[in-house]
Amino acid sequence: MRNLILLTLLSLLFVACSSDADDGPPAFADRATPAIQLNQVGFYPDQPVRFTCADTQAVRSGAAVTSVFYVTTAVGDSTVYEGTLGDSVDWQALAGVTARNGTTDPLPVGEYRIYVPEVGYSYPFRVRDSVLQDVFVGSMKGLFYQRAGAELPEAYAGRWARKAGHPDTEVYYHPSSGRSEGMLSSPGGWYDAGDYNKYIVNGAFPLGQYLALYEDVGDPAADGSLNIPESGNGKSDYLDELKYELDWMLTMQDDDGGLFHKLTTLEFDGMVMPEAGSGRRYVVGKSITATLNFAAATAQAARVYRDYDADYADRLLTASRQAWSWAGNHPDAFFRNPDDVSTGEYGDHNADDEQAWAAAELFATTGEQEFYNDLQQNPPRVRFGPGVGWTSYMANMAAFTLLRHSERVPREMYDELEGLVVTLADSLVQQTERTAYQQPVEDFGWGSNSDVMNAAMILAAANERRSRPEYVSTMRDCMNYILGHNPNAVCYLTGFGTRSPMFIHHRQSASDGIDEPVPGLLSGGPNAAQQDRPETIYKPNAAPMQSWADQTPSYASNEICLNWNAPFSYVAGYLEHEAGR
Incomplete structure (x- = not known):
């Protein structure tokens, strides 16, 4: 590849002019094609632009006319770079495409498109500093839109x-809760996903990922940056938003220290606005996995919130200790949905990963020997596998925390965990280089986009220990995939990019009468199992990476969820911080 034309000052300012090259792109062509797939949000000035050209006869034939590609200004079609596409590669089985990849040198700040002769133009993209700041803020604002029991005024929304919907100030006890009298007041918190229910397992686990970003980079959203009702209170908007969920979780702790598993209707509500939900709501069950996840998140939050509000931090730590004690006395309290409950189960028959995470957070916060002894008996199992985020990724969270707080961890344990994390990160780097879209997974199940982001979090943990450029560049590849460099040519975060989901499985988005969905929510992504197939029209014989449907009924591929947004926000926030170092 070679840079053909140095940009003049006028070109950088996008003065319209056509290319004089006979074989360059046609002037002022304005039609974009999804056959050229790339990050639709943009790239940093020190970052190569990586893209894929797929599924056209010209590409498959390898004709000479498609060997060259051009980078042009988005306005005026001035050619600023010429490069050569790679060899054609058959990715039909996994991605449903025959593809050729292209890479540019880093480009100057500006707005551009890729042009491939006989194929067309890509969607526009930007090159600029802080290029991911908007998607980071957008993904955090997505949590605000998920607030339960709160009116969302126009000034903020x-x-x-x-x-407001679901005040939850009078919630019934389901028989599985172990209580038969009275009612629970459990207001606030975030709706978990496209439904209107609230779950401890999938509230605490994402909170841990959000809190990890704060510990790794400092405050990523200072007071006033998110435009939420708490903005202007002199405290971090980031911590203000997380506190909305923490406050709710505290209400779900029973007097004995155990956590009710979820707050839910017996069946999912219809596709209605929150205030129209009419089903009776219950607290259901009590489980060791919910309790240990809560113990971990509140112990971690007790550290993070110490300067925000010392009394609140003390309250969180007390709640964490009580949960830890309950879990120790109820090792077999695993949750399964009662016969009359059909909402999200978040069941798990093994609590080792949750226990390691809780012990790690309590040890990092208190330094007490009890928790280190438990870690020695049940060390974190550092590993990565698609589709197991909310069941086993907690062990990785435990390892990240112990490495983050090395002053407390004996050298032998530290060295072993560091080696495991670095080895795993190195394998993910190698994996991304083997795939057509530089994504770190080849199995695509429920919430596959969160798998991509969870892999990127492992790379961040390794980079914090041993700073290596390949860790950051692979994290950027993961973000490229989510933001449009995929065979569906979709930026999976609603409201961003040129082509993003319009019909997510999300009750407010489906019923509010607004064409565009609620912004800042991450679609689950391709799911080869297609559990919703009878209700949804996928591409015929869709390959795993194309098993995604932009349709409201597609709960299997196009729903949103807290534990998908959380790692996305972490990765976007981490990359922004890393770019500013």
């Missing part, structure tokens, strides 16, 4: 303003 814009077009997506709505009335």
Whole structure:
């Protein structure tokens, strides 16, 4: 590849002019094609632009006319770079495409498109500093739109303003809760996903990922940056938003220290606005996995919130200790949905990973020997596998925390965990180089986009220990995939990029009368199992990476969820911090 033309000052300012090269792109062509797939949000000035050209006869034939590609200004079609596509590679089985990849040198700050003769133009993209800041803020604002029991005024929610729904100040005890009298007041928190229920397992686990970002980079969203009702209170908007969930979780702890597993209707509500939900709501069950996840998240939050509010931090730590004690006395309290409950189960028959995470957070916060002894007996199992985020990724969270707080961890344990994390990160780097879209997974199940982001978090943990450029570049590849460098040519975060999901499985988005969905929510992504196939039209004989449908009924591929947004926010926030170092 070679840079053909140095940009003049006028070119950088996008003065319209056509290329004089006879074999260059046609002037002022304005039609984009999804056959050229790339990050639709943008790249940093020190970052090569990586893209894939797929599924056209010209590409498959390898004709000379498609050997060259051009980078042009988005306005004026001035050619700023010429490069050569790689060899054609058959990715039909996994991605449903025959593809040729292209890479540019880093480009100057500006707005550009890729042009491939006989194929067309890509969607536009930007090159600039802080290029991921908007998607980071957007993904965090997505949590605000998920607030339960709260009105969302137009001043903060814009077009997506709505009335309050589900106050949850009088919630019934389901028989599985172990209580038969009274009612629970459990207001607030975030709706978990496209439904209107609230779950401890999938509230605490994402909170841990959000809190990890704060510990790794400092405050990523200072007061006033998110435009939420708490903005202007002199405290971090980031911690203000997380506190909305923490406050709810505290209400779900029973007097004996155990955690009710979830707060839910017996069946999912219809596709209605929150205030129209009419089903009776219950606290259901009590489980060791919910309790240990809560113990971990609150112990971690007790550290993070110490300067925010010392009394609140003390309350969190007390709650964590009580949960830890309950879990120790109820080792077999695993959850399964009662016969009359059909909402999300978040069941798990093994609590080793949750126990390691809770012990690690309590040890990092207190330094007490009890928790280190437990870690020696049940060390974190550092590993990565698609589709197991909310069941086993907690062990990785435990390792990240112990490495983050090395002053407390004996050298032998530290060295072993560091070696495991670095080895795993190195394998993920190698994996991304073997795939057509530089993504770190080849199995695509429920929430596959979160698998990509969870892999990127492992790379961040390794980079924190042993700073290596390949860790950051692979994290950027993961973000490229999510933001458009995929065979569906979709930026999976609603409201961003040129082509993003319009029909997510999300009740407010489906029923608010607004064409665009609530922004800042990450679609689950391709799911080869297609559990919703009878209700959904996928591409015929869709390959795993194309098993995604932008349709509201597609809960298997196009729903949103807290534990998908959380690692996305972490990775976007971490990359922004890393770019600013």
